[in-house]
Structure formats: C-alpha cells, structure tokens
Amino acid sequence: MATTGRGGGWSASLRRGNAVACRAMDTDQLRSRIHEDMPRVVDELSRLVAIPSIGYDGYDPANVRASAELTRDILRHAGVGADLLEIEGGHPAVFGSVPGPADRPTVLLYAHHDVQPAADPDAWTMPPFTPTVTGGRLYGRGAADDKSGIVIHAAALRAVRADGPLPCSVKVIVEGEEECSTQHLPELVRGHGDLLRSDVAVIADGGNYRTGVPTIGTSIRxxxxxxxxxxxxxxxxxxxxxxxxxxxxxxxxxxxxxxxxxxxxxxxxxxxxxFPWPGTQVPEDEFRDESRVFPEIELLGTGTIADRTLSKxxxxxxxxxxxxxxxxxxxxxxxxxxxxxxxxxxxxxxxxxxxxxxxxxxxxxxxxxxxxxxxEEPGAGYIVDPTTSAYRSARAALATAFDRKVVEMGSGGSIPLVPMLAETFPGIEVLIWGAGDHRSNFHSIDESVDIEDLERMAVAEALFLQSFEDADR
Missing domain, CATH: 3.30.70.360 (Alpha-Beta Plaits)
Known part of the structure; x- marks a missing residue:
C-alpha cells in the first residue's frame, strides 16, 4: 500500500520486482515520443544555457530571475502548474505540481537553474553562454550542471502525460542558489514543507560514470x-x-x-x-585521465581513489x-x-x-x-538507501533506457538540499541521477552534456514515473 502525503517514503512493492512495470509497447512508445521531442529538448536547454544565471555576489541577479522565469515557462508547457517561489533576500526558485491519484505516492523532481561562474571565458573553446552543439554534445555553462535536469523533467512529463493523467502526483522544485549559498536553504525546504512534502525525491543533479553508462548515485559528501x-x-x-x-x-x-x-x-x-569506501572502486589511471592532471604530479593522501574522493x-x-x-x-x-x-x-x-x-x-x-x-552553515552529506522500492524501480528504468547494466556509485560532490529533505521528511526515498558524464567538465571550462545521454535519461525518468501505474494499491 502506498504511503502518501506524509513524506514517509513509498512502501508499495512493484508487481514485477526489479523490472520496470510497464509493457514493452509502452516502453517503445515512450522512447519514440522522447526521440521525436529531442529538438525541443535541445532548444529548451540551449535557451537556458544562454542565460548567465550566476548567483554569487557581484553578478547581475536579473539573470538568475530570467533563468527562473524561463524554467517556469518550460515547466508550464510540460503541463506543470509552475510559478516562481520567492526567497526573501535570495534568488527565486521555481515550484510546480501535477496532481495524480490520491492513493498513489507523490514524487518530487529536483534540479537547479543557477550555475557556476565561467571563470576565464577566454579559456573556453566555445563561449560559455553561447550554447553550441558539436560532436553530439551541447556545450555551455550549465549544460550538464544542472539545466539538463530541468529539461529532463519536462521531457519525461510530456511523454508520460501523452497517455493521459499521471499515475502519481508530481511536484517539481528547481532551486536558484544551489551553487552559491546554503543561507536560504532552510527557508526553501523547511519553510515550504507543505509544498514540498513527498514520498520520493528524484534528484537530477548527478551524473553517469562514463558516457552511455547508466549510473545511480549512492552517496554525496x-x-x-x-x-x-x-x-x-x-x-x-x-x-x-x-x-x-x-x-x-x-x-x-x-x-x-x-x-x-x-x-x-x-x-x-x-x-x-x-571510512573505507565499500562500493564501486575508481582505477587510478581512469582518475588521472579524467582529471587531466599532469603525469608527473603525485596524488595526495592514502587509501583507494574511491576512499579519497567519496568517504574521506x-x-x-x-x-x-x-x-x-x-x-x-x-x-x-x-x-x-x-x-x-x-x-x-x-x-x-x-x-x-x-x-x-x-x-x-x-x-x-x-x-x-x-x-x-x-x-557558513555546512551542507551535510547523505547515503542513499538502495533497498527501497523507488531505488529498485529507478535502477530498472535506467537499465531499460540505456540497455545495459547500471553502475551504482557515490559522488564526491555535494547537494545540500538532499540531506535537508531527508531530515525534514523522514522516510522520503531519495534517488540521485543525471545526464552528465566524465566529459562534462563540471565547474570547469567547456562544460557539456551528451545529447544521447540526455535523451536516455528522459526515457529513464518517464519509465520510472510510468511504473507507478502497476504499483499495488
């Protein structure tokens, strides 16, 4: 039986265990719809990337507001009743909702629309706020982190809603200060508890271990x-x-x-x-290759690479x-x-x-x-519970969307909202994934996202939402 309205997690089991509970024909239809929708998805992401929505002091706050307004409009066009959520003294977030059956869980979809500064724009191969598609990737600040999350949510909702009402209630929260400050995070989460209260949170601010390798996040620092x-x-x-x-x-x-x-x-x-990292390990040669560190540079510390990047x-x-x-x-x-x-x-x-x-x-x-x-008030870390029904369903959705085995891996990065959600809504089932990969250059020059992985992630999220059709009542 689903637990709804209390932020206490989803206790329903799927009739097909770890399989995504939807017919093969439904899966093919979702793939086709999202594939046909990709020109729109890329256009939406390009328009978002073109806005330098940097929230740090010294940057024009009007750009963050413009990014919030475009995010609102994109969500509205996806059928979400969305509007700005004003934060006193801070940058606006965007909140929206789509009601579903009262006896089904509520799923909260998360992303953020603010971005890191471009640092040295002259060092970029392509201008950071001139979105450019080349080699199957879209380049620009925020393309991966985390404006891709916004368009994934919109694309998934359009695809599922094409068959009629959603099989679960959906809420969407898109933060406007994830990169620059945690000062207003308590107001955003605890101060809007009734708005955000959900059973499952899908955090589209993670990434894949490698291009084309579906990855579900298991921890953040x-x-x-x-x-x-x-x-x-x-x-x-x-x-x-x-x-x-x-x-x-x-x-x-x-x-x-x-x-x-x-x-x-x-x-x-x-x-x-x-503590020693118990999960997927990271080979040193892959770490060196991905970081582009000079070959003569010694790596710091002791323990495995996973220890040093995930659990120390x-x-x-x-x-x-x-x-x-x-x-x-x-x-x-x-x-x-x-x-x-x-x-x-x-x-x-x-x-x-x-x-x-x-x-x-x-x-x-x-x-x-x-x-x-x-x-500053520190953002907490978090360890995802891999035994929940939502986690199993999400893992199956990723495997279906990418047609390969899912990697379960922690992240050395941080998403301060996640532990605050878990603290505010005890029992909420948290999922972390995203379209970024080892080539995305998060927080660095030439940030980018793979367009095929963007499409696959939208398919995975649509499959996950659709799986609630067959959840036991």
Missing part, C-alpha cells in the same frame, strides 16, 4: 567553506625600510594553509570522519586574495585572504568539522598575526 583573513599592518609599508623584521600577510597565510596537509598529502586536522574529508584552497602580479609594488603586504573549501564524508559531525578546521587555522597562525575566520 558534505561541503562548506571558510574565509580566512590575515592582517599584520594597518597599511602597506616600504619593503626596503621595514623588510626583515616585519612579516607580510601572504607569508603568514601561506604557512597556515600549508599546515592543513602533511608531506604525504594527508589532512592534519584531528577528528575528521572517514578533502580540503582545497578555492581562492587567494592579495595584490596581483601585475600590480606588484615593493611593499610589505598588510592583508591577505583565502577561501578554504572543505568536503566531508557522509556521517560527519558537519558543524564540528568546520569548528575543527577554524581552530586548526587559528593555531597555525605564526608570529602573532591577526586572524579573522568567517564560516
């Missing part, structure tokens, strides 16, 4: 960052007159940052959580602020800042890990320099 500032002087001073006795801020901050790892690259912060903490310096090289002057630099990124293993005491990082940096500060550390 927690994430946050701290901003550390070092001051040694109220103003810059002449390095010839005062250099020698006086330390400079860059020197001090560099020593603090270097103290975060030992000579083998292991983190030196005591008490961070980690990791720290990287995300930004460093000091005078630029082309602004060099013979002076003692008075102030320097850095942003330190922290990825945390699932199951970590996330707030405690941030405190330990901040305490370590303060203790490592040399020569009595002044230190200021600003923190």
């Amino acid at each position: 927690g994430a946050t960052h701290v901003t550390v500032r070092v001051d040694v002087l109220p103003i810059a001073q002449h390095s010839g007159v005062f250099g020698g006795p006086l330390p400079d801020a860059i020197m001090a901050l560099s020593r603090m940052l270097a103290s975060l790892h030992d000579d083998e690259g292991e983190l030196t912060i005591d008490g961070l959580h980690g 903490a990791a720290i990287n310096i995300l930004a460093f602020e000091a005078p630029r090289v082309d602004e060099v002057a013979n002076q003692i630099v008075p102030t320097a800042r850095a942003v330190v990124g922290l990825r945390m293993a699932p199951g970590e005491d996330y707030a405690g890990a941030v405190d330990r990082l901040a305490a370590h940096l303060r203790a490592a500060a040399p020569w009595g320099v002044r230190v200021q550390i600003d923190t």
